[in-house]
Amino acid sequence: MELRKKLISILTSSMLMSSLFGLTLGNAQTENDDIKGNLLIVGGGLGTSNKDVYEKFIELAGGKDARIGIIPSASSKLKSSNDFKKDLASYGVKSEFVEILPISDHDFSDTEENEMNWKDNVNNSKIVNQIKKLSAIWFVGGDQLRIVNTLRTNGKDSKALQTIWDIYRNGAVIGGTSAGAAIMSNTMITGGDSLGALKGFYEKNIDERNVSEYEPLTVQSGLGFFRNGIIDQHMNERARYARLAISAINYEKEGNFAYGVDEDTAMVVRNKEKIIEVIGRNGVAVINANEARRIGESKKSDKPILENIKISYLTAGDKIHYITHTFEFAEGKYETRGYEYYKFYARPNTGILTPYGRFKNYLAYSLIDNESMQTLKSYIYDKEGKGFEIIFNKEIDTNGYWKYVDGQKDDYSLENVSMNIIPKTFTFSSDKEETSDYQKSAFKTTKNNVNEKIEGSLVITGGALGSSNSEVYKKLIELAGGKEKAKVGIIPAASSKLTSSIDFRNDLIKQGVNKDSIEILPVSNHDFKGTQEDESEWNGNKNSTELVSKINNLNCIWFVGGDQTLITESLLNENGSKSKVLEAIWKVYKNGAVIGGTSAGAAIMSNTMIAGGDSYGALRYGFTESYVNMEQQEGGPVYLEQGLNFFQYGIIDQHFDNKARLGRLIATAYEKGEKNQLAYGIDEDTAMVVNNKDQRVNVVGRGGLTLIDLSKVHTDKNKSSNYKNIIVSVISPGDSVDLLTNEILISNTKSPTRDNEYYDNKVPPYSGAFSPHGLLKNLLAYGLIDNIKANEVKSYSFMEGKGFELTFRKTVETNGYWANTDGQKDDYSILKVSLDIKPINVEIK
Structure with missing residues (x-):
C-alpha cells in the first residue's frame, strides 16, 4: 500500500x-x-x-x-x-x-x-x-x-x-x-x-x-x-x-x-x-x-x-x-473497425450508474466496438464541482x-484512442419540477407462487461465466447428483448461435460429466446462425410429448445467455400459460432437479423478468411497453415481461457490476416487488445458489451479489425517482442470505471493518472513468465502509442537464467485512448502507 x-x-x-x-x-x-x-x-x-x-x-x-x-x-x-x-x-x-x-x-x-x-x-x-x-x-x-x-x-x-x-x-x-x-x-x-x-x-x-x-x-x-x-x-x-x-x-x-x-x-x-x-x-x-x-x-x-x-x-x-x-x-x-458489433447511443460516463463504467470496458463497448459512436465523454471533479471533462475520440489510426x-x-x-481534457465547473441543484418524462409500468405481475414444496435448487449466474470458474461448475454438478449421476439438458433458445450451448457442454465434460449424459434440447423459436438446420422449426416442440419424456429423465436444466424474451417465447404458450415442456421442467425441479442459467438464463428466473433498459433510463424515463431487440438492453426505459418464476423470493437482475444496473433494479423492485422481499443483482462470473429446502441463498464464484431492501424506503408522491433510505448490501463468495428472514450471514473467514477501518481519507464524488474503485462493491468498500473519515460518498448520473444524485451513507446498522482471497486480493462484504436518490439539474461551464 x-x-x-x-x-x-x-x-x-x-x-x-x-x-x-x-x-x-x-x-x-x-x-x-x-x-x-x-x-x-x-x-x-x-x-x-x-x-x-x-x-x-x-x-x-x-x-x-x-x-x-x-x-x-x-x-x-x-x-x-x-x-x-x-x-x-x-x-x-x-x-x-x-x-x-x-x-x-x-x-x-x-x-x-x-x-x-x-x-x-x-x-x-x-x-x-x-x-x-x-x-x-x-x-x-x-x-x-x-x-x-x-x-x-x-x-x-x-x-x-x-x-x-x-x-x-x-x-x-x-x-x-x-x-x-x-x-x-x-x-x-x-x-x-x-x-x-x-x-x-x-x-x-x-x-x-x-x-x-x-x-x-x-x-x-x-x-x-x-x-x-x-x-x-x-x-x-x-x-x-x-x-x-x-x-x-x-x-x-x-x-x-x-x-x-x-x-x-x-x-x-x-x-x-x-x-x-x-x-x-x-x-x-x-x-x-x-x-x-x-x-x-x-x-x-x-x-x-x-x-x-x-x-x-x-x-x-x-x-x-x-x-x-x-x-x-x-x-x-x-x-472491430468496420465490423462493430454494437449500435447504440452510449451515455456519458458520469458515475456509478454508467454501463461498462470502468475505463477499458467503457471505451471498448461504448466507443470502439460501437458503430453509433465517434466520441465519448467522462468527468472528474471534487465536492465543490471543480474538475474536468474528458473527451475520448476515434481517430483515423484508432482500432x-x-x-x-x-x-x-x-x-x-x-x-490509439485520442483523449482531450478540459477544465470545467459542475453545479448540481435539486430538480423541483415534476418529471413529465417518467412513465409507470403497465405490466401486470401474475401471482404464480407454488404452494407445494420444491425439492430442487437453482444456480443463477450473472453472465460471463468463465470456463475456469470451477466453483460454479462444481456446485451445479454437485446439485445434479455428481459427475456420475448428472443428466443435463441445455436450452439454447436465448442465443443467436448454437456455439454457446456447445461450449457449455464442453465445459461440463472438462469438469468430469459424461458426454453422453448431456444433451442440447431442441427448444427455440428462431434459426441459429452457422448451422444447416432451420431451428425456427423447433418452435412447435414446446408441447412435444417426445421432448417432455426426455426432460422427465433429466436432473439438471441449463439456460444459456442471449435474449431472455426468446426463452419465454419458446416456453410459454401464446396465452401466457405454461407449455408442456415448461410443465415438465417444473416437475423435475419440484422433484429435486437443479435449474441453472447465465445472463438471459438468469433473468428468466424471477416472476417479473427485466428484459431491457439501463439505470439512468429507469430513473429518468421509467418503463416502456414495447420491445424491439437486444439493443434495448443497452439503454432506455425498463421493459418488463412475465418470467418463469423458478425463484419465488424476489426480482433478479444480472450483469450487475459491468452494466451498472443498480438504478433499474431499484425502480423495478419499487414498482413490482413485494415489500418484504429483497431484490437481487448478480455480478458477472458469479452465481447465487438457491437451496429451496433450506430457503437460503449462497454466493459462489468471483464477484458479488447486491441486495436491495426497500422495506424502509420513503418516496415523494409528487416526484418520480426520489428515494430515501434504500438499504443496499453487497455480499461475496462464502456469504449467504436467509430467504424467509432476509438475514445475511457473513463468512467467518472475514473480519469486521467497523472500528478497524484501514483508510482515513475524504472521498470526492465518484464521477466516471477516472474515478478509482469503479464497481459498486469496491466504491462502497474502499470509499465508505473501510474508511474512518467518510460517513457518506456521492455519485451522479446525468445527461443533457438532467440527472440524479446518489448518496450512500453509513448508519448504525452499517458494517463491512474484509478478508484476503486468492493470494493477497482484498475481498469485502458490505451490510446495510443507506442510499438516497434525488433528481437534480446539472450545469457544466
Whole structure:
C-alpha cells in the first residue's frame, strides 16, 4: 500500500515541475550497456491462482531449480514475502532455493525480530554474496519509497543494489508487484490520483480546503531497471490514467510511452528483443503523450485544453515493441473497425450508474466496438464541482481487437484512442419540477407462487461465466447428483448461435460429466446462425410429448445467455400459460432437479423478468411497453415481461457490476416487488445458489451479489425517482442470505471493518472513468465502509442537464467485512448502507 502524503504546503504546480530536475539516476543505471536479463512487472493484486504469471516468472528465472531472492522492504509485514515463497513452492520451486533477503529499513509488525537492524545489510558482503548466486529477485508490494530508501543512501546505490544490477545484466529476472512495480522505472510515481494530478497540472495553487479529497502527484527517482518509460500500477482498480498521463507529460522527455499495469497482470520486458509482452487476467494501458499539447492559454479562454493524448490498451498475448513504438496484437483477435458489433447511443460516463463504467470496458463497448459512436465523454471533479471533462475520440489510426477468453468472456485490445481534457465547473441543484418524462409500468405481475414444496435448487449466474470458474461448475454438478449421476439438458433458445450451448457442454465434460449424459434440447423459436438446420422449426416442440419424456429423465436444466424474451417465447404458450415442456421442467425441479442459467438464463428466473433498459433510463424515463431487440438492453426505459418464476423470493437482475444496473433494479423492485422481499443483482462470473429446502441463498464464484431492501424506503408522491433510505448490501463468495428472514450471514473467514477501518481519507464524488474503485462493491468498500473519515460518498448520473444524485451513507446498522482471497486480493462484504436518490439539474461551464 502506498504511503499517503499529506504535505499540502509543497504541492504547488511550480514545485511539481521543478521536482523534475531533482530526479537523478542511480550509479548502476547510467551505463548504456547490453542487459541480458528480463523484467516481470505486476500491477498488484496478484492472485495465487494466476498460473500464467507465476510460471512465466519461474521460466525466466531458470525453471524450478531457480534460485530466487525476495526483498520484503516495501511491506509493513513479513507475511507477503512468506506467502510469495509458498506460492512459488506450490508451482514447483524448491523451498530451499527461495530466500527472503534480510533487507529493510523498518521493523515488521508481525515478527518478534526488529528488522530495522537489517538496514546495514545492504552493504554487507555476506548478503552481497547471497545475491550473486541468485537468478531472480522479487520485490513485494507496499510502499515503494521504502524500497528505494533501503537500497540507496544519500542518492548512492548500495552494494546490494549494485549486485542486483550485475545479475540483471548477466541474465537474471527482476520481478515485483505493486510497489515492486513502481520502482522499476527511472521516474517513480510515489503518490497521487487522477484528480490530484490534473489539479496540480492546471492550477497554480492547489486548493488546500479540498486537498484531502484527492492526492496530488509526487514523483522521485526509481531504480530504473526499465529505462524506456514510466511505470504505474493498480491501473484499472485505482483509475490512474490521468496521473500517468500527467507524469508522462511532465517527466518523460525521451519520446517513450508510459505504461499502466492492471492488477493481476504482468508486463514482461525482454531486453534483448526490445519487446514487452502482456500476460495475466487484465491489461496494460499505454499512454503516448509525445504529441500532447496544451492550447488556449494565450487566448481569452481561461480553460485551456490538454489535447491529443493517445491511449492504447493491450491484453494477454499482445506485444509492444517499445523502441519502435509499435504494437503486435495476439493471434485470434478480430479487428472491430468496420465490423462493430454494437449500435447504440452510449451515455456519458458520469458515475456509478454508467454501463461498462470502468475505463477499458467503457471505451471498448461504448466507443470502439460501437458503430453509433465517434466520441465519448467522462468527468472528474471534487465536492465543490471543480474538475474536468474528458473527451475520448476515434481517430483515423484508432482500432480495436476482440476475442473470447475463458469461455465466452469478451476481451478487447484498444489502439490509439485520442483523449482531450478540459477544465470545467459542475453545479448540481435539486430538480423541483415534476418529471413529465417518467412513465409507470403497465405490466401486470401474475401471482404464480407454488404452494407445494420444491425439492430442487437453482444456480443463477450473472453472465460471463468463465470456463475456469470451477466453483460454479462444481456446485451445479454437485446439485445434479455428481459427475456420475448428472443428466443435463441445455436450452439454447436465448442465443443467436448454437456455439454457446456447445461450449457449455464442453465445459461440463472438462469438469468430469459424461458426454453422453448431456444433451442440447431442441427448444427455440428462431434459426441459429452457422448451422444447416432451420431451428425456427423447433418452435412447435414446446408441447412435444417426445421432448417432455426426455426432460422427465433429466436432473439438471441449463439456460444459456442471449435474449431472455426468446426463452419465454419458446416456453410459454401464446396465452401466457405454461407449455408442456415448461410443465415438465417444473416437475423435475419440484422433484429435486437443479435449474441453472447465465445472463438471459438468469433473468428468466424471477416472476417479473427485466428484459431491457439501463439505470439512468429507469430513473429518468421509467418503463416502456414495447420491445424491439437486444439493443434495448443497452439503454432506455425498463421493459418488463412475465418470467418463469423458478425463484419465488424476489426480482433478479444480472450483469450487475459491468452494466451498472443498480438504478433499474431499484425502480423495478419499487414498482413490482413485494415489500418484504429483497431484490437481487448478480455480478458477472458469479452465481447465487438457491437451496429451496433450506430457503437460503449462497454466493459462489468471483464477484458479488447486491441486495436491495426497500422495506424502509420513503418516496415523494409528487416526484418520480426520489428515494430515501434504500438499504443496499453487497455480499461475496462464502456469504449467504436467509430467504424467509432476509438475514445475511457473513463468512467467518472475514473480519469486521467497523472500528478497524484501514483508510482515513475524504472521498470526492465518484464521477466516471477516472474515478478509482469503479464497481459498486469496491466504491462502497474502499470509499465508505473501510474508511474512518467518510460517513457518506456521492455519485451522479446525468445527461443533457438532467440527472440524479446518489448518496450512500453509513448508519448504525452499517458494517463491512474484509478478508484476503486468492493470494493477497482484498475481498469485502458490505451490510446495510443507506442510499438516497434525488433528481437534480446539472450545469457544466
